[in-house]
Amino acid sequence: MVNDNIVNCEHVWREISNYLEDDVDASFRSRMDEHFQTCSACRSLLEGTRNVIQLYSDERMIEVPSGFGSRLQHRLAQSRRAPGRSWSPWSAWLVPLAALLLITGGVRIASSRTVPQPLLSAHAQPARNIPPDMVVVVSADAKEFHVPGCEFIHNKERERTLTAKEAVDQGYVPCVRCLRKYLQTASAGRTSLEMEATSEPDIAGPKQDGGE
Amino acid sequence: MAEANVVVNNSVQAGTSHELELIDRVQRGENQLFYELVRPYERRVFAAAMAILRNESDAEDVAQEAMLKALRAIRQFRADARFSTWLIQITVNEALMRRRKDRNHVIEAIDDRRDEESDYAPRDFADWREIPSEALERKEVRQRLAQALASLDRKYREVFVLRDMEQLNIQETADALGISIASVKTRLLRARLMLRDLLAAGWEQGWFSRLPFEKGTKPW
Numbered sequence: 001m002v003n004d005n006i007v008n009c010e011h012v013w014r015e016i017s018n019y020l021e022d023d024v025d026a027s028f029r030s031r032m033d034e035h036f037q038t039c040s041a042c043r044s045l046l047e048g049t050r051n052v053i054q055l056y057s058d059e060r061m062i063e064v065p066s067g068f069g070s071r072l073q074h075r076l077a078q079s080r081r082a083p084g085r086s087w088s089p090w091s092a093w094l095v096p097l098a099a100l101l102l103i104t105g106g107v108r109i110a111s112s113r114t115v116p117q118p119l120l121s122a123h124a125q126p127a128r129n130i131p132p133d134m135v136v137v138v139s140a141d142a143k144e145f146h147v148p149g150c151e152f153i154h155n156k157e158r159e160r161t162l163t164a165k166e167a168v169d170q171g172y173v174p175c176v177r178c179l180r181k182y183l184q185t186a187s188a189g190r191t192s193l194e195m196e197a198t199s200e201p202d203i204a205g206p207k208q209d210g211g212e
Numbered sequence: 213m214a215e216a217n218v219v220v221n222n223s224v225q226a227g228t229s230h231e232l233e234l235i236d237r238v239q240r241g242e243n244q245l246f247y248e249l250v251r252p253y254e255r256r257v258f259a260a261a262m263a264i265l266r267n268e269s270d271a272e273d274v275a276q277e278a279m280l281k282a283l284r285a286i287r288q289f290r291a292d293a294r295f296s297t298w299l300i301q302i303t304v305n306e307a308l309m310r311r312r313k314d315r316n317h318v319i320e321a322i323d324d325r326r327d328e329e330s331d332y333a334p335r336d337f338a339d340w341r342e343i344p345s346e347a348l349e350r351k352e353v354r355q356r357l358a359q360a361l362a363s364l365d366r367k368y369r370e371v372f373v374l375r376d377m378e379q380l381n382i383q384e385t386a387d388a389l390g391i392s393i394a395s396v397k398t399r400l401l402r403a404r405l406m407l408r409d410l411l412a413a414g415w416e417q418g419w420f421s422r423l424p425f426e427k428g429t430k431p432w
Contacts, residue, residue: 052408
């Protein structure tokens with residue numbers, strides 16, 4: 001009872017989640033413990049909150065559509081059977097699509113998002129300080145790659161994710177706004193060359209040949 | 213009395229040696245083993261996508277895309293991270309991107325800019341101490357829980373799902389959603405209390421305590 005002067009119920013409500021995360025400091029924690037001993041409402045709140053976490057963390061709470069696993073397995077297997085770069089999921093389903101579009105639609109495909117081009121910008125900036133496995137986004141008809149959510153992404157409705165290394169390998173250059181912190185130290189001239197050297201249009205290759 | 217503290221055990225064990233071996237082999241090019249590697253997590257990957265997209269077919273598609281992306285990037289996975297966390301983060305990123313493309317979500321996004329209120333007061337104090345985990349065997353109970361979760365605002369739901377269902381830690385949840393740690397904590401508190409409110413009421417009405425007989429069947 002006396003402890004209610006020190007920690008009141010509202011304090012407890014505010015911290016109950018942190019308490020369950022073991023993320024309150026030791027002295028506050030012991031005052032909360034004392035409070036729980038005397039306040040049955042807060043004790044009930046604690047137990048109820050703990051129950052919530054326990055119930056929802058149970059695997060049985062996750063229901064997947066029937067056949068989910070086998071469809072996933074099938075799609076993974078499909079990606080392995082794709083010609084050429086068998087590890088690339090993009091080429092896996094883009095090959096037939098690109099071929100069809102090339103036959104029916106002519107060369108406009110070249111600028112579409114479905115076939116990443118060896119895009120090289122005159123503003124190419126050094127990309128080697130960017131962590132290679134950082135997740136970045138690119139969009140169709142643009143030459144830069146961005147941190148997801150960057151406000152300078154053009155054509156947002158046609159963006160896709162990949163790693164920074166893949167973006168560089170495909171000829172994209174880092175956005176000078178959202179990736180600024182990675183770009184300051186190296187020499188621009190030299191890395192433009194580096195990027196040229198690594199930007200083989202590998203993914204686009206077979207599809208282009210097919211259309212000509 | 214509550215030994216008070218026992219922190220709910222949300223931790224997921226680190227990669228088993230079998231998992232580490234699978235990762236190593238897939239990284240060396242044995243891609244056919246990838247499904248075996250991700251299989252234990254496929255449900256969680258789907259749930260993460262579902263929490264963000266709220267549409268089964270979109271969520272399934274995004275889950276598949278995320279798995280393909282993970283396969284493609286597997287060489288960049290470092291063994292000092294949890295593989296499951298890495299997979300979930302890729303999935304969340306993919307799902308967020310999908311949502312951004314979908315105009316239907318614009319309205320919800322604006323909603324998101326309101327500051328979260330941290331001074332949430334619990335509504336009732338039903339005594340709900342017993343953990344009725346066997347109740348989860350009943351579909352009706354699982355549906356009630358799912359409905360309660362679905363009724364939360366997006367910002368609370370997402371944080372709750374990533375932390376309490378996907379079992380990312382606070383920092384990982386913040387990174388995955390691109391929000392601050394303080395926001396994660398505030399939203400998590402609010403989400404947990406709101407769910408408790410909703411479910412404690414259900415507890416009083418006997419959702420969890422009824423005997424687990426199917427409707428229409430008799431126990432004798």
